Amino acid sequence: MNSILSSRYARAIFDLAIEVNLLDQVSKDIFFIEEVCQENVLLTSIMKNPNINIGSKKKIIRDIFEDKVEKLSLDFIILLVDKRRVVYLKEIANEFHAIFNEYHNIKVANLIVSNEASDDIIAQMKAILEQKFNCKIELKVKIQKDIIGGFKLLVDGNIYDASISKQLNLLRKSFAKNIYEKGF
Secondary structure (H helix, E strand, O other): OHHHHHHHHHHHHHHHHHHOOOHHHHHHHHHHHHHHHHHOHHHHHHHHOOOOOHHHHHHHHHHHHOOOOOHHHHHHHHHHHHOOOHHHHHHHHHHHHHHHHHHOOEEEEEEEEOOOOOHHHHHHHHHHHHHHHOOEEEEEEEEOHHHOOEEEEEEOOEEEEEEHHHHHHHHHHHHHHOOOOOOO
C-alpha cells in the first residue's frame, strides 16, 4: 500500500513539475527534502506523530523549507500534511528520485570500498559504467572496512564482488575441501 501511495504522489509532483516547466528546480528540492528526511530523525518523528496537529506540522515545514525550496515543492509538502500523507514524505521523495532517474536515463550504482577512493578512480569507474550501460551513472561511494581491499559494485540489482574478503572466503572454501591426500 505504501509503495503504491508513494508512487502516485511522486508521479503527480513529477508530472506537475514537467507541466509547469520546473522539473530541474523541483527535483533539486525533492532531493534536498529526501536528504533532510534521511538525516533528521526528529523531523520524521514529528511528522509521524498523530498527536501533533496539522497546523503545527505546517508551521514546522514552512520554517524548515520555505526559504530553501520552490513554492510548488513547498505547496506539495503542505498538501501532504493536509492529506495526512506527510508520514510517507521520505518514501515519496525516494520514489520521485527513481522516476527522475528513469526519465533522464540515469542508473544508480553503489561502489563499496574499504578506504576513501580518489576522485580519479571514481571518475574512471563512472566512465566505464556509463560506456557499459550506455546511460548516465549516479555513483554512490560507501566505505566498508570489512571488505579489506578491492571493491563491490551494485548496479541494477547485480553485484560484482572484487573484494579481498570475497577472495579470502573462496580460498577458505577451497582449502576446506582438502584435495591433498597423503600418498603413503
